[in-house]
Amino acid sequence: METVDPKVSSSLPMPDAAAADSGATPTRPPGVVTVLGLMGQPRQTVGDEGRAALASAELILGGRRELESLQGLVFGAESGTSGHDIPTVEIGDDADDACRRAASASRDGVAVCMVVPGDPGFFGIVASLVRVIDRRYLRILPAPSSVSLAFARLALPWEDAAVVCPQGGRLSDSIRAIRLARKAAVLTSPASPPEAVGRSLVAARAAVDMVAVCSRLGHPDESVTVVGLHELATGTWDPFSVVVLVGPAGRPIAGWGGVDSSAKPLAWGLPDNAYAHRDGVVTEAEIRAVALGKLALPAAGVLWDVGAGNGSVAVEAAVLCPGITIFAIEERDADVMRITANAASFGADVRVVRGHAPEACEGLPDPDRVFVGGGGLDVLDSALARLRPGGRIVATFSALDRATGAAERLGNLTQISASRGHPSSDGSWRLVAADPVFLAWGPESHEHRVAND
Ligand SMILES: C[S@@+](CC[C@H](N)C(=O)[O-])C[C@H]1O[C@@H](n2cnc3c(N)ncnc32)[C@H](O)[C@@H]1O
Incomplete structure (x- = not known):
C-alpha cells in the first residue's frame, strides 16, 4: 500500500475528489488528518507521534470524553499553551459531519487531529473518513481497542469472539449473531445499553457461563463487573461499555435455549x-x-x-x-x-x-x-x-x-x-x-x- 510520510505530505498531489469539492485553489497544500486513538489516560498512553500530532494540530475534533481527557496534555499549563488558540470541535452524533469538516480543513492545508476511542479502524471513524478523504491523507495512530482491553482484563483469548456494535438501537441482528457465537463482545451505547442487551438475551433464553460489563477501561475509575444474565438485564450500567459473554461449556450462547422467532428457519423442500x-x-x-x-x-x-x-x-x-x-x-x-x-x-x-x-x-x-x-x-x-x-x-x-x-x-x-x-x-x-x-x-x-x- 502507498504510504504517506506526513513530513513530506506537502509534495503530494491534491486528491481528485478533494480538488473537485473545494471549488477554490487552496493557498496551502492539503494537510494530513491524524486520527489518534485514545484508550485510558492520554498522559500515560499517547506516544511521541501522537503528542507531536497534538502539539502541531491547528484543529482538533474529538468525542466529548476524549476531548475532556486531553485537558492538561494539550490544553493548559502542562502543554505550554493557553489552549484557547486551538480550535476544538466536539464530534456529536453526526460523525459524517465531523469527517466533512476535517476533510474541508485538510484541503485548506490545516493540520487536523481527530481524537477518538480505541482503534479508529475498529467500529470507529475510519469508515466514515475514507468516504470523504483520500486514504493517502490519513494517518491512523490506534490505541488498543476497548474490546482488546476488556478481554485482557478478563484474561481470556478472543480470536474466536464475535464482536457486535448494535446500530441505532436495533438489537435484533446483534442478538442473532451473539447467540450463534461461543464468545461475544458487545459495544454498547445509550441507544443499546448493557441492560437492553441483557433483556434481549433473557427473552431469547440465551445461556451463558459468564457475563462481564467492562466500563471506563483504562481510566482510574475503570470497572469490570462479572454478573449473571438476569443482573445484566435489571441493572443500570454505563452505556459506553463492553459487555463480554461466554457461552455455556464452550457451546454457543444460544445454549439449549428456545427458538428465535424473528430468525428465518432453515427450511427447504417447501410445499x-x-x-x-x-x-x-x-x-x-x-x-x-x-x-x-x-x-x-x-x-x-x-x-x-x-x-x-x-x-x-x-x-x-x-x-x-x-x-x-x-x-x-x-x-x-x-x-x-x-x-x-x-x-x-x-x-x-x-x-x-x-x-x-x-x-x-x-x-x-x-x-x-x-x-x-x-x-x-x-x-x-x-x-x-x-x-x-x-x-x-x-x-x-x-x-x-x-x-x-x-x-x-x-x-x-x-x-x-x-x-x-x-x-x-x-x-x-x-x-x-x-x-x-x-x-x-x-x-x-x-x-x-x-x-x-
Ligand atoms: C463507536 S465504538 C468505538 C470502538 C473503538 N474504536 C474501539 O476500538 O474500542 C464506541 C464504543 O466503544 C466502547 N468503548 C470505548 N471506550 C471504552 C472504554 N474506555 N471502556 C469501555 N468501553 C469503551 C463502548 O462500547 C463505546 O460505546
Whole structure:
C-alpha cells in the first residue's frame, strides 16, 4: 500500500475528489488528518507521534470524553499553551459531519487531529473518513481497542469472539449473531445499553457461563463487573461499555435455549404451493428436498438452475446459501415472470436468464453446481463441459432412457417415489402416489467423498 510520510505530505498531489469539492485553489497544500486513538489516560498512553500530532494540530475534533481527557496534555499549563488558540470541535452524533469538516480543513492545508476511542479502524471513524478523504491523507495512530482491553482484563483469548456494535438501537441482528457465537463482545451505547442487551438475551433464553460489563477501561475509575444474565438485564450500567459473554461449556450462547422467532428457519423442500407455478409444473417438494441435498451447496460459488420452471430450486438454494451467485435459465416468458415473482416473495437473489439452454448459458460464469430440471442430455453435456473442478450436477428426469444416459455420465442414479397422505371421508388416510422421478447426480460420488473426508 502507498504510504504517506506526513513530513513530506506537502509534495503530494491534491486528491481528485478533494480538488473537485473545494471549488477554490487552496493557498496551502492539503494537510494530513491524524486520527489518534485514545484508550485510558492520554498522559500515560499517547506516544511521541501522537503528542507531536497534538502539539502541531491547528484543529482538533474529538468525542466529548476524549476531548475532556486531553485537558492538561494539550490544553493548559502542562502543554505550554493557553489552549484557547486551538480550535476544538466536539464530534456529536453526526460523525459524517465531523469527517466533512476535517476533510474541508485538510484541503485548506490545516493540520487536523481527530481524537477518538480505541482503534479508529475498529467500529470507529475510519469508515466514515475514507468516504470523504483520500486514504493517502490519513494517518491512523490506534490505541488498543476497548474490546482488546476488556478481554485482557478478563484474561481470556478472543480470536474466536464475535464482536457486535448494535446500530441505532436495533438489537435484533446483534442478538442473532451473539447467540450463534461461543464468545461475544458487545459495544454498547445509550441507544443499546448493557441492560437492553441483557433483556434481549433473557427473552431469547440465551445461556451463558459468564457475563462481564467492562466500563471506563483504562481510566482510574475503570470497572469490570462479572454478573449473571438476569443482573445484566435489571441493572443500570454505563452505556459506553463492553459487555463480554461466554457461552455455556464452550457451546454457543444460544445454549439449549428456545427458538428465535424473528430468525428465518432453515427450511427447504417447501410445499409446492409456496411458489407460483404453471398447472402442476413444479419440482415437487420431496424431489426438491433431495435434489438440494445432493447438490451439497457450497457457501459461495456459481449455481445454474437450467430449465428452472418456476425457479423453486433456485429460490431455495438462494435462501439457504445467500453467498452463491445463482442463475435461473428458462425459455418461457411466463415462467421467467414466475421465477422473478417467486424470488421476490422470498427475498432471494436469483438472476433470471431468458433463453434456450444450452446456448443461453454461454455467457454465464462457469458453474460449481448445476441443477438440470429441464432439457435433454445435450444440456447435461454442455453443463459437464463447463463444470468447475470439484463441481456437482443434479438432474431430474421422468423418462428412464434419459435417466440412464445421465447416470452413465454422472455416476449416480436414484428413483424417488413419493406418496402423499390425504385424509379420506371415512376418517382414514389414503396414500396418493406421485409420478416417480429419476435423479442423477455426480460426476463424483458424494457418498464416497463424504466417507473419505
Ligand atoms: C463507536 S465504538 C468505538 C470502538 C473503538 N474504536 C474501539 O476500538 O474500542 C464506541 C464504543 O466503544 C466502547 N468503548 C470505548 N471506550 C471504552 C472504554 N474506555 N471502556 C469501555 N468501553 C469503551 C463502548 O462500547 C463505546 O460505546
